[in-house]
Amino acid sequence: GAVVSQHPSRVICKSGTSVKIECRSLDFQATTMFWYRQFPKQSLMLMATSNEGSKATYEQGVEKDKFLINHASLTLSTLTVTSAHPEDSSFYICSASRGQGKGYEQYFGPGTRLTVT
Amino acid sequence: DQQVKQNSPSLSVQEGRISILNCDYTNSMFDYFLWYKKYPAEGPTFLISISSIKDKNEDGRFTVFLNKSAKHLSLHIVPSQPGDSAVYFCAAIWRQGGSEKLVFGKGTKLTVNP
Numbered sequence: 001g002a003v004v005s006q007h008p009s010r011v012i013c014k015s016g017t018s019v020k021i022e023c024r025s026l027d028f029q030a031t032t033m034f035w036y037r038q039f040p041k042q043s044l045m046l047m048a049t050s051n052e053g054s055k056a057t058y059e060q061g062v063e064k065d066k067f068l069i070n071h072a073s074l075t076l077s078t079l080t081v082t083s084a085h086p087e088d089s090s091f092y093i094c095s096a097s098r099g100q101g102k103g104y105e106q107y108f109g110p111g112t113r114l115t116v117t
Numbered sequence: 118d119q120q121v122k123q124n125s126p127s128l129s130v131q132e133g134r135i136s137i138l139n140c141d142y143t144n145s146m147f148d149y150f151l152w153y154k155k156y157p158a159e160g161p162t163f164l165i166s167i168s169s170i171k172d173k174n175e176d177g178r179f180t181v182f183l184n185k186s187a188k189h190l191s192l193h194i195v196p197s198q199p200g201d202s203a204v205y206f207c208a209a210i211w212r213q214g215g216s217e218k219l220v221f222g223k224g225t226k227l228t229v230n231p
Contacts, residue, residue, distance in 0.1 A: 004160065034218070041126065043119070043221040044161070044206070057216075093160055106219065108153075108160030 003027050004096050006109035013084055014117055021079045021112045023094030029074035030096035034106060035067075038091040050077055084116040120144045121209050123222035130229050136194040138225050140207030143188065147209035147220075152181060152192045155204045155224070164205075165192070197229045 003026040013019045023033060032051050036044040048064075050056035050071035058064045066088075068080040077096075081088055091113055095106035122141045130136045140150075148169040153161035167174040167181045167190065174181050180193045194201055207222040 006160075009158070041223065043121070043223045044219075045221075046218050049216065049218065095160070106163075108162070110158060110160045 002107040004030075004094065004107045004109040006092075006094055006112050008112060009110065010113040010115070012115045012117060015085055016083055018080055018082045019084055019114060021081075021092055021094075021114070023077045023079070023096065023109050025075045025096040025107070028096075028098055028107075030077075030098065031074065032097040033071055033077040034095045034097070035069060035077075035079050036093045036095070038093060038111075044093060047079075081114065084114070086116045089114055089116045119223075120147075120211075121207055121220050121222040123207055123225050125225050126223070127226040127228070130197045130227065132199055132229055132231050133196045136192075136197045136201065136227055136229065138192040138194075138205050138207075138227065140190045140192075140222055141188055142190075142209055144209070144211070144220075145188065147211065149210040150181070150183065150190050151208045151210070151219070152179075153206040153208060153221075155206060161206055194227075197227075199229050199231050202227055202229050 005024045007022045035047045038044045047062045048056045048058045050069050052071050052074050056069040071077040093111040095108040097105045120143050151166040152164040154164045155161040165176050165179045165181050167183050183190045204224045204226045206224045208219045211218050211220050
């Protein structure tokens, strides 16, 4: 159990366009979902935490208008990178948790490689 | 400001030998630590954890040691197997306002040679 999927696995988009990444918990209800970004040879950096039905909590330095997060149901959260630029190219990973913000109960998706040309 | 540090980007070990992956942290408020394993094109998977009230936790071939005074933890894998080849992330729990989040290190790529 505790499988998390992400779609797409990789995406290439042109500068100025928007791209949506989906994160789904396949066999459990995720009260909390997290979005991370990882640059090459760097650690996973938490971007935002989202609870179903409420607004996401963004980490310092993450633009909420640029990275739109929607946690519409207990099994789906989406991250939309708006007006993407080459510097947004990165590896985006989501995780899902059954608990309310229990960091150590996170199950990670396989990640999405975003390349902005 | 990297609060969780994994200073060795890579480690190569012979099959059957011990692998020791190290992790240092700077924030004394961290009270729970985890190790994750990540294969290419997959998300990190939880491996083993340790609470700050303990100095050792063992699970099969994996043992995590915590030295609070030195703000250092290590993951020991013995005996190492080729299937252990992966990137290992050290993470700490940061608690704030009733919620918790993971703070990750940069990872260490372990290669176990047959």
